[in-house]
Amino acid sequence: MSYAKSTFRHPALQPNALGYSKRDYEGGLSTLCAGCGHDSVGAAIVQACFEANIEPHKVAKISGIGCSSKTPAYFLGKSHGFNSVHGRMPSVATGANMANRDMIYLGVSGDGDSASIGFGQFAHVNRRNLNMLYMVENNGCYGLTKGQDSATTDVGSASKKGVANPFTAIDLCATALEMGATFVARSFSGDKEQLVPLIKAALRHPGFAFIDVLSPCVTFNNTATSTKSYDYVREHAAATGAIDVIPMKEEITTDYQPGHNHEVTLHDGSVVHLYKGDVELDVTSRDSAQAAIRRHQSEGSVLTGLLYMDPQSRDFHQMVNSIKGPLRDLGESALCPGQTALDAINASFR
Amino acid sequence: MRPSDIAEPEHFHKVVDCQYACPAHTPVPQYIRLIAQQRYSEAYLLNWESNVFPGVLGRTCDRPCEPACRRGRVEEEPVAICRLKRVAADFKEDIKAQLPTIPEQKNGKRVALIGAGPAALTVARDLAPLGYQLDIYDAQPKGGGFMRSQIPSFRLPAAVLDEEVGYILDMGPTTHFNHYVDSLKSIVDKGYDAVFVGSGAPRGRDLPNLPGRQEADSDIHIGIDWLANVAFEHTKAIGEKVIVLGGGNTAMDCCRTALRLGGTDVKVIVRSPFDEMKASAWEKEDAIHEDIPIIDNHVPSEFVLESGKLVGMRFDKVEAQYDDNGKRSLVPTGEQVFYPCDQVLVAIGQENAFPWIERDIGIEFDKWECPVVDATSFQSTLPQVFFGGDAAFGPKNVITAVAHGHQAAISIDLFCQGESVLQRPAPRTNLISQKMNIHDWTYDNGVASDLRYVVPLADKQQALADRRLEVELGFDVATAYQEAERCLNCDVQTVFDAANCIECDACADVCPTSCINFTADGDEDDLRGRLNAPSTNRDQVLYIADGLKTGRIMAKDENVCLHCGLCAERCPTGAWDMQQFNYQVTKSAELLAVPLVQIQESVG
Numbered sequence A: 001m002s003y004a005k006s007t008f009r010h011p012a013l014q015p016n017a018l019g020y021s022k023r024d025y026e027g028g029l030s031t032l033c034a035g036c037g038h039d040s041v042g043a044a045i046v047q048a049c050f051e052a053n054i055e056p057h058k059v060a061k062i063s064g065i066g067c068s069s070k071t072p073a074y075f076l077g078k079s080h081g082f083n084s085v086h087g088r089m090p091s092v093a094t095g096a097n098m099a100n101r102d103m104i105y106l107g108v109s110g111d112g113d114s115a116s117i118g119f120g121q122f123a124h125v126n127r128r129n130l131n132m133l134y135m136v137e138n139n140g141c142y143g144l145t146k147g148q149d150s151a152t153t154d155v156g157s158a159s160k161k162g163v164a165n166p167f168t169a170i171d172l173c174a175t176a177l178e179m180g181a182t183f184v185a186r187s188f189s190g191d192k193e194q195l196v197p198l199i200k201a202a203l204r205h206p207g208f209a210f211i212d213v214l215s216p217c218v219t220f221n222n223t224a225t226s227t228k229s230y231d232y233v234r235e236h237a238a239a240t241g242a243i244d245v246i247p248m249k250e251e252i253t254t255d256y257q258p259g260h261n262h263e264v265t266l267h268d269g270s271v272v273h274l275y276k277g278d279v280e281l282d283v284t285s286r287d288s289a290q291a292a293i294r295r296h297q298s299e300g301s302v303l304t305g306l307l308y309m310d311p312q313s314r315d316f317h318q319m320v321n322s323i324k325g326p327l328r329d330l331g332e333s334a335l336c337p338g339q340t341a342l343d344a345i346n347a348s349f350r
Numbered sequence B: 001m002r003p004s005d006i007a008e009p010e011h012f013h014k015v016v017d018c019q020y021a022c023p024a025h026t027p028v029p030q031y032i033r034l035i036a037q038q039r040y041s042e043a044y045l046l047n048w049e050s051n052v053f054p055g056v057l058g059r060t061c062d063r064p065c066e067p068a069c070r071r072g073r074v075e076e077e078p079v080a081i082c083r084l085k086r087v088a089a090d091f092k093e094d095i096k097a098q099l100p101t102i103p104e105q106k107n108g109k110r111v112a113l114i115g116a117g118p119a120a121l122t123v124a125r126d127l128a129p130l131g132y133q134l135d136i137y138d139a140q141p142k143g144g145g146f147m148r149s150q151i152p153s154f155r156l157p158a159a160v161l162d163e164e165v166g167y168i169l170d171m172g173p174t175t176h177f178n179h180y181v182d183s184l185k186s187i188v189d190k191g192y193d194a195v196f197v198g199s200g201a202p203r204g205r206d207l208p209n210l211p212g213r214q215e216a217d218s219d220i221h222i223g224i225d226w227l228a229n230v231a232f233e234h235t236k237a238i239g240e241k242v243i244v245l246g247g248g249n250t251a252m253d254c255c256r257t258a259l260r261l262g263g264t265d266v267k268v269i270v271r272s273p274f275d276e277m278k279a280s281a282w283e284k285e286d287a288i289h290e291d292i293p294i295i296d297n298h299v300p301s302e303f304v305l306e307s308g309k310l311v312g313m314r315f316d317k318v319e320a321q322y323d324d325n326g327k328r329s330l331v332p333t334g335e336q337v338f339y340p341c342d343q344v345l346v347a348i349g350q351e352n353a354f355p356w357i358e359r360d361i362g363i364e365f366d367k368w369e370c371p372v373v374d375a376t377s378f379q380s381t382l383p384q385v386f387f388g389g390d391a392a393f394g395p396k397n398v399i400t401a402v403a404h405g406h407q408a409a410i411s412i413d414l415f416c417q418g419e420s421v422l423q424r425p426a427p428r429t430n431l432i433s434q435k436m437n438i439h440d441w442t443y444d445n446g447v448a449s450d451l452r453y454v455v456p457l458a459d460k461q462q463a464l465a466d467r468r469l470e471v472e473l474g475f476d477v478a479t480a481y482q483e484a485e486r487c488l489n490c491d492v493q494t495v496f497d498a499a500n501c502i503e504c505d506a507c508a509d510v511c512p513t514s515c516i517n518f519t520a521d522g523d524e525d526d527l528r529g530r531l532n533a534p535s536t537n538r539d540q541v542l543y544i545a546d547g548l549k550t551g552r553i554m555a556k557d558e559n560v561c562l563h564c565g566l567c568a569e570r571c572p573t574g575a576w577d578m579q580q581f582n583y584q585v586t587k588s589a590e591l592l593a594v595p596l597v598q599i600q601e602s603v604g
């Protein structure tokens, strides 16, 4: 069992525009199960931050509890981090963001952490349009506690235990749209070509950006009867392909050709259709996004890619007209304005 | 791209850079692991099977393996492969009992070997265990060829050479030392079943037309002849001021020897620019370490005499200029320089010379007066006569001579058994999983980030006072272990089984050097242009596998794989496995069934 990764990297890999190598964005060697989708999500975050020329020390990773919430240990090892309580990542992120709005907030959570115990917190952080990227590594189970069904487990889906889930699933993208998120996307841990540009775009989005990443639990929920297995997601994923049209400062591209239909023949002869580019989706319309999600659901496929984006997003700070800079930049006179200022405040309540 | 055929022996062999580059294909990483485990005798025997002279080569090998070493592609310096070989030789126990037994009952075939250099001695070693009756002829008083007459004792102590030459002479060939063969016909006429010519490239180049050459003859020596005279103690001193002409390894040995024989002002003067000298980098370093100036870009124009005595040499200064094709010409600057000297050693190259081979006995010679020899079988145009070592294709080095010897021995054996010399035996290969436990490997898969360790040297003053005192001291056991840990175990291959792969990307994500890709198929140029990391080293193959569920392919660029095994550790389905690839050049045909020495790498 290896506890460390060699420090050697490919000698021909060039540093990014800031002079950082990819290694500067990596973390410790993963202790997750071999093959866990969460590790691929971590690798996508590393790649995206490297490509987006983000300064590692400008990032704060905040997470809850779960295998997914453990993953910040395995990427961005030079960034700040807070591994909080189960389902409470949004409050910690909100507090941190209020104190220092100059940081880049990356929340990492699981379907259990966000859709069960933390569902209330999840709803409110959406409503506040807190400027952060909130990622759920969604495996449709509680991986860390041995694979119990979660609130995102589809009706009828059965994990390793073999019992079909009877309860309605929460669609976290639909919830985020309903609750006010201003950037909503879904992706798959096994599709970095889609996921990396989505993360790069979301990191730049001014407001609450939510990405639901289907990320199979290889140990408990990668069965033939599960709708969150590698094979199922691959066979049922349908991409919006809209990522190429994001109006961003910097152009973000994927290898997908919008509107192009893909056919992949599997070893058993079945054919998987990947619809790159959903003509009926208007990514700037919540209603259109909700309809597209529902339509694909009823067709038995999972719509991935960028679903919604509000170009007019105003984040929490703008909404409440808070202070323009980080609190740590405030001088003593601003922090302790003195008796006269206090008297003036008290007087205003009389 | 076509999926890789990993059953084809050369596929994984190319991944073991050092072994592939070694002319004798010594299984380097295997012996380095044995050294790390302090199993020096086994490390020695593994070497001995491949290269016959581990103690000699561990000190003097030209080491083509080191520039090839993968470590040099991820870090500045390669593993000190050569010096680790010496560790095996230095710390082994008595291994005589493990050497092959020689049958009392001979096989009735007689073979003559002309020369007792590394090439002929290798032929002897490979044929003696098969029951061949061997006659070795050499003009020198002892065996070893140039290893004895040319390589100075301060690089190769006589005891080391005696021991390894002795292992072969103890196998019972009949030796005819001090016996110069002046007619190949006389040997052929003796009715040998086969004759091997391993007579080397014994003629040193001269500057016969340089003004003053004849007049100063007594103070001008041909480098290789002079070194032989020193080795056999016919020459014991040299003048104080010595000029060594030439920029190859012979020049380096000449200047360092001259310094030990009384030279106080010894300099090397060479035509070409310093960086383009033929000498190995480390040989130049050793000369410089002994404060010998190397003066480059000087072309000799004249030996200068006063009152009939050599007093110095004149040179034309030149400048290297390169045309569009990179072809070099040395253009005189017009400046002339004089350097005083008492004696000159001419070390400007060697060539083949076969005055003793009659031109009418069926051996064809080419326009350079070299015999026509088949590059695979080493057979000449006279079917029972074979060539090898420097005699076959011009001056090379010991390890090349050994490699030739192995192949010539196979040919001689085939020929004597009445079989075609073109039916070459395949190398012996196998792949063995190194998995011990779910995440445990038999080998040390962690990659040490150590830099190359330096071999300690003897005190300079002492070394210069005694030409027999070995300059390099060799690694001690502790340093040898650390250096051995730098080896990346390139023979432990990443073997991929597409049928088990679920395309979770775990291997591609964890790989420190971004080797692994799951991507759409394409031709090689296309693929190399779009892998996760730049893929420009075409000497290293792409390992391609198809049969994945998504229809993509797995493309692994072997170039900078660290063999760290993380891909296999992170694979949930065992689609990757770390398997040790054994590649052994088959020695003389019959040895196929009975390996010369039996070495098992034990688990753990």
Ligand SMILES: Cc1cc2nc3c(=O)[nH]c(=O)nc-3n(C[C@H](O)[C@H](O)[C@H](O)COP(=O)(O)OP(=O)(O)OC[C@H]3O[C@@H](n4cnc5c(N)ncnc54)[C@H](O)[C@@H]3O)c2cc1C
Residues within 6 Å of the ligand: B060, B061, B062, B114, B115, B116, B117, B118, B119, B120, B137, B138, B139, B140, B144, B145, B146, B147, B150, B151, B179, B180, B181, B182, B198, B199, B200, B201, B202, B224, B227, B249, B250, B253, B356, B388, B389, B390, B391, B395, B396, B397, B398, B399, B401
């Ligand atoms: C100064 C110098 C330093 C070198 N240093 C190194 C080094 O550090 N590392 C390295 O790898 N290589 C080195 N080499 C090269 C290396 O020594 C040779 O490439 C190698 O020894 C060739 O082996 P061989 O078996 O072909 O012939 P040789 O070693 O040359 O042996 C040929 C033998 O044949 C004998 N012989 C020749 N003709 C006849 C005849 N007609 N009758 C009887 N006997 C005959 C000779 O006496 C000699 O003993 C060096 C060479 C020189 C000149």
Ligand SMILES: Cc1ncc(C[n+]2csc(CCOP(=O)(O)OP(=O)(O)O)c2C)c(N)n1
Residues within 6 Å of the ligand: A065, A066, A067, A068, A069, A086, A109, A110, A111, A112, A113, A114, A117, A137, A139, A141, A142, A143, A144, A145, A150
């Ligand atoms: C307050 C509290 N309740 C329950 C738990 C037990 N617990 C730990 S992780 C977990 C579920 C995690 O599921 P998810 O967020 O989907 O993460 P995964 O492991 O699947 O990535 C639970 C219920 C806990 N640690 N703390």
Ligand code: SF4
Residues within 6 Å of the ligand: A031, A032, A033, A035, A036, A037, A038, A067, A068, A139, A143, A144, A216, A217, A218, A219, A220
């Ligand atoms: S239990 Fe599941 S989610 Fe947790 S590390 Fe293992 S595979 Fe990943």
Ligand code: SF4
Residues within 6 Å of the ligand: B016, B017, B018, B019, B028, B029, B068, B069, B070, B071, B078, B079, B081, B486, B487, B488, B489, B490, B491
């Ligand atoms: S790292 Fe080891 S196995 Fe690889 S080329 Fe170098 S010496 Fe050989």
Ligand code: SF4
Residues within 6 Å of the ligand: B494, B510, B511, B512, B513, B514, B515, B516, B560, B561, B562, B563, B564, B565, B566, B567, B568
């Ligand atoms: S052994 Fe595997 S993980 Fe390690 S460098 Fe090679 S391909 Fe990458």
Ligand SMILES: [Mg+2]
Residues within 6 Å of the ligand: A066, A068, A110, A111, A112, A137, A138, A139, A140, A141, A142, A143, A150
């Ligand atoms: Mg989960």
